[in-house]
Amino acid sequence: MSELSTVYNARETEKEIYKFWEDNNCFRANAKSDKPPYSIVIPPPNVTGVLHMGHALDETLQDILIRYKRMSGYEALWMPGCDHAGIATQNVVEKNLAKENKTRHDLGREKFVETTWEWANEHKDRILEQCKLLGASFDLSRKRFTLDEGCSNAVKKVFVDLYNKGLIYKGNYIVNWCPRCQSAISDVETNYETEPGNLWEISYALLDEPGAIVIATTRPETMFGDVAIAVNPNDYKYKDLIGKTCVMPLTGRRIPIIGDDYVDKSFGTGALKITPAHDPNDFEVGKRHNLEQIKVIDECGNMMVNEYVPPQIQGLNRVEARKKTVEMLKENEVLVRVVEHTHNVGKCQRCSTTIEPLLSTQWFVKMKPLAKPAIEAVKTGKIKFIPQRWEKNYLMWMENIRDWCISRQLWWGHQIPAYYHNQTGEMVVALENPDPNNYTQDKDVLDTWFSSGLWPFETMGWPDTNSEDYKKFYPTSTLVTGFDIIFFWVARMITMGLEFTNQAPFSTVYIHGLIRDELGQKMSKSKGNTIDPVDLIEKYGCDALRFTLTYLCTYGGQDIKISDEKFEFGRNFANKIYNAARFVLMNITKKDLTIDYNNLSIADKWILNELNECTKLVVDNLENFRIGEVASILYEFFRTKYCDWYVELSKIEKNEAVLVYVLDKFLRLLHPIMPHITEAIWQKMPVKKDEIGILFASYPTFDDKLKFNNDAKKMETVFETIKALRNIRAEFNIPLGLKIDIIIDNNEELYSQIIPYLNRLAKVNEVRFEKESNIKKSAYCTVNDTKITVPLEDLIDLDQEIKRQTKKADKIKLELTSIEKRLNNPNFTNSAPKDVVSKTQEKKEELLQELQLIEETINKLS
């Protein structure tokens, strides 16, 4: 903190402070500590990732919880790390190769993986380094990578165990195939987009008799893989055709007409071509009817070269193939009509390429048995979602879960620990290759989410359940993430955690909203609407970024709309704190700053009471993950209570011990949200410090000895009075230089104590206590049961004052009417709780009294 500048230099301070924490190893958790554990594992950012606003929010919230618990007597561990991000990383490296006109096949698998490791090692720390700019207090000495040795061992063990339990199997099924990634992807990695398309109606002639059956399809090129035409058995139009045979146009292949309930009579023509090798539903129908599976599109998205595909179409890519097929159908006059039809098309989440449903041999996890305990854990409350509504979402997905396709035809990732005998083809699933000379490992790697599903325990040393970290920090406490990866990640961690550690991997899942731009749109590079958190940090400071995000983060987990300017809010607050602290510290003259509880002014008691109330609220809200509320409570307390009133009052009469005490506690309360500025100021505080930094200082809690409710109430009266007098000054344009006299008709004991406050804060000259004042040319204000007269002579326009008072009276009358209506209603007085009734009664009396005072005033003026 410079003594000169009135503007807080956030970046300079933040860099200095973060370095101080790092140099002192402040974030290193001690597995041998006696303190109770509190642990969070970071949602591992992709190694390809660059810090974005989503991370900024997610990391900030985790850091707040970690710092809060660290100050509250817990051994807090925040486990950092990165995800190897199979497809994403492989894409990046392949793109780099493409620049040299090479493909991964030019390098070969071994060399390619080596190259990818090089790239990963170079970039592995990039995003975690960026997280440091956010003030993250994670323990980098424990940093992990989902592809490191420990994680690899965990993955192998889990795979082998699941296989041995019969929960992993290899099978031939329809998968979502991305022709660009050249890999199968899972259902959750497939997004559906609505696209305009056509419904082509094609006529298949009946065999050996006149007539034809017309089917409708959105993918005519797959017709060559047809093995049947299906109709609904209850469809009178087609009923009689079941069992007959028809002839496929263009190829002349004969296929049966079958009946199946799956067919929707009302859609299209009511007749459906069955292509089991290229459509998941057709696959099921095909199985029910023991039909052949004919693959006609290959893994590159090209039409296959085989006897099923007409020569003109063989080898064409699927787009050209469709065109050509339609053309040929037209020529053969079997294209009945083309109907425009918008439909949903599966896209690869990574590269947006249209998915090709494809028959393929893949590895799957049988999810139903694994899901069961994972459902129970949430239903019984072992795991709680905040906000709770996400539980429903999670349960719905888990209850309808389908098997998880875990094999990927990539080179970057955990290679599947299945080994095939070179001669016999016999398969062995084991931790190690049983005999490298005779067995070859499965070529496929595992879905990235397979290893991240183990993240909470693989990072803690599992499968070594005796490791210190595992014993101390597992299960973890809270998981913080956005709702977009509940299925991808959270659900899988829960299933895997329960299966392999017999414990829920965390007890609370705190789900926050997503960051969006001002218009509520998702931020994306292609839209060009991204805001770079690093830029914001440079411009406004990290604490400002954190505070603003936190303030905007509501309990309901609503998405957060941001724009650059919104962060001025946090910056301004930081600046305010800096200046207030500077002022307080500049004015400390005493060595002994112990509070003398026998010698406190009502102002002192008021601020201590307010601090205490604020503390209670902050702690309650932190415990309940109402973090946005915490930010707003602290903002309100500091600005409107501490700065606007207490510090102002201290210019008149100060209690240095209380000034410092409140600032100290406030800094501690705020530290989890704004760690740097609070640390920087705290280091300069003249309080006894047992700890190296505020990050280890004890978090304040509610304290009975700070309860001063009565004095606090009196002080509120004082503030009311000052505000009322200021209001008079403003309304009658009384220049600040011109002091006013006031006449007070009541409550002399209190008012005589606060004359200096009135002098300074309302520019009052003389205070007189008189029951009756006869000075007509006055402005009036009432505070509770007290009338205050401000003689103004020529400064006052009496008509204006009458208007002012009448307006007030009207407002009170309006409120009185409503209150009286309530009180006169026997239903209210009988059925409402007694304290509500008595409070209403009190309110009525107060209003009546005030109204009386005002009416007297009006009468006098008129």
Added chain:
RNA sequence: GGGCGUUUAGCUCAGUUGGUAGAGCGCCUCCCUUACAAGGAGGAUGUCGGGAGUUCGAGCCUCUCAACGCCCACCA
């Protein structure tokens, strides 16, 4: 098709067991009062999306309608 969310001051949004509304930004007036103009003082602004119901009393609970958004399913 199923589920969820949102609708409150010009804008962005709070509002925790139902007791008649708040903040930030913006706006108007005044003030460079020696911590802070990234500040201070004062002020204006709302039939709480529409309708119905429960209740003594509804922004909050129930039903219904509407608009916008999201998720799941993927009827060729």
